Amino acid sequence: xxxxxxxxxxxxxxxxxxxxxxxxxxxxxxxxxxxxxxxxxxxxxxxxxxxxxxxxxxxxxxxxxxxxxxxxxxxxxxxxxxxxxxxxxxxxxxxxxxxxxxxxxxxxxxxxxxxxxxxxxxxxxxxxxxxxxxxxxxxxxxxxxxxxxxxxxxxxxxxxxxxxxxxxxxxxxxxxxxxxxxxxxxxxxxxxxxxxxxxxxxxxxxxxxxxxxxxxxxxxxxxxxxxxxxxxxxxxxxxxxxxxxxxxxxxxxxxxxxxxxxxxxxxxxxxxxxxxxxxxxxxxxxxxxxxxxxxxxxx
Amino acid sequence: xxxxxxxxxxxxxxxxxxxxxxxxxxxxxxxxxxxxxxxxxxxxxxxxxxxxxxxxxxxxxxxxxxxxxxxxxxxxxxxxxxxxxxxxxxxxxxxxxxxxxxxxx
Numbered sequence: 001x002x003x004x005x006x007x008x009x010x011x012x013x014x015x016x017x018x019x020x021x022x023x024x025x026x027x028x029x030x031x032x033x034x035x036x037x038x039x040x041x042x043x044x045x046x047x048x049x050x051x052x053x054x055x056x057x058x059x060x061x062x063x064x065x066x067x068x069x070x071x072x073x074x075x076x077x078x079x080x081x082x083x084x085x086x087x088x089x090x091x092x093x094x095x096x097x098x099x100x101x102x103x104x105x106x107x108x109x110x111x112x113x114x115x116x117x118x119x120x121x122x123x124x125x126x127x128x129x130x131x132x133x134x135x136x137x138x139x140x141x142x143x144x145x146x147x148x149x150x151x152x153x154x155x156x157x158x159x160x161x162x163x164x165x166x167x168x169x170x171x172x173x174x175x176x177x178x179x180x181x182x183x184x185x186x187x188x189x190x191x192x193x194x195x196x197x198x199x200x201x202x203x204x205x206x207x208x209x210x211x212x213x214x215x216x217x218x219x220x221x222x223x224x225x226x227x228x229x230x231x232x233x234x235x236x237x238x239x240x241x242x243x244x245x246x247x248x249x250x251x252x253x254x255x256x257x258x259x260x261x262x263x264x265x266x267x268x269x270x271x272x273x274x275x276x277x278x279x280x281x282x283x284x285x286x287x288x289x290x291x292x293x294x295x296x297x298x299x
Numbered sequence: 300x301x302x303x304x305x306x307x308x309x310x311x312x313x314x315x316x317x318x319x320x321x322x323x324x325x326x327x328x329x330x331x332x333x334x335x336x337x338x339x340x341x342x343x344x345x346x347x348x349x350x351x352x353x354x355x356x357x358x359x360x361x362x363x364x365x366x367x368x369x370x371x372x373x374x375x376x377x378x379x380x381x382x383x384x385x386x387x388x389x390x391x392x393x394x395x396x397x398x399x400x401x402x403x404x
Binding site: 032046 | 300319321324325326329331333335348349350377379380381403
């Protein structure tokens with residue numbers, strides 16, 4: 001399902017423009033500053049002037065907000081040194097300014113050509129994100145792009161106050177091909193698209209508390225969801241972490257032996273669970289009301 | 300990567316007042332085009348970094364066509380190319396001059 005305003009089809013700049021109040025976005029370190037990757041030229045690979053991420057500020061219903069958007073079509077939205085540093089800087093600014101952050105994830109994880117610099121960037125981002133949250137800043141992740149949210153990107157997403165996901169969004173540490181390569185096709189057939197979406201897709205993540213809001217594949221639906229999520233508090237303290245730890249232990253105990261997402265949907269009491277992947281958003285949300293697990297501001 | 304640079308004398312200056320514009324993305328068969336309005340109105344410089352070596356003559360033909368058909372005077376255009384076909388390059392250049400004509404959002 002795609003629409004004229006499809007989040008999945010849009011590029012990073014289009015998403016930011018449609019998400020924020022019209023004309024409110026101002027970019028930090030724009031493409032004209034040419035802060036490109038210092039690593040790609042060594043591999044004789046093409047560079048992009050913004051290194052695949054846009055950071056800046058704008059307003060959402062008049063409220064000032066910081067935003068980062070990954071371009072999933074440039075190197076799979078992967079994190080390199082500069083790409084990562086731009087997000088780290090934005091999160092540090094958020095802490096200083098006390099302004100909420102939206103991260104528009106669209107990433108396969110770390111850019112392999114920048115291995116250690118990319119891995120370090122992930123660690124720096126996670127630290128900056130948690131420090132911002134400890135200072136009371138909300139950091140909300142939006143996931144619905146073609147690259148999904150994998151690898152180090154999924155670890156960062158796991159640190160967010162809340163996640164908004166569409167059916168097209170996928171969240172997982174290891175991607176389908178990685179699992180198949182390491183564990184064999186019997187464990188995970190990466191070419192089975194239905195299996196991939198059933199296991200990592202937005203609907204399943206929403207049902208097991210891996211995401212907090214479910215949105216249509218539409219930029220305005222993401223905007224509405226962001227406004228609702230930002231109205232929450234996004235608290236992060238020892239009590240929140242303790243509660244989430246207990247929830248995850250319970251979840252592992254309850255579903256750890258399940259072989260397929262459908263087993264889990266059956267267990268939580270969704271009617272006609274095999275129909276879930278084909279349901280439109282309204283019907284999906286209606287059928288799963290009060291059935292899904294909810295996270296505790298940490299996951 | 301191959302780097303190419305062309306200095307052209309377009310017949311028409313770029314319209315609008317926007318200082319810069321960017322279109323496209325660096326991906327297979329695609330390219331990004333950054334346009335900056337910072338040159339004399341009778342000159343257009345196009346700098347290209349391309350993953351596909353050996354196509355200088357094709358680039359030159361596409362750019363000749365572009366500066367003949369579109370108002371490109373005064374623009375410094377920088378391209379990062381991921382191996383786009385000539386029709387895609389023409390489309391992105393046309394999109395770029397169109398975007399820089401628009402009022403600042």
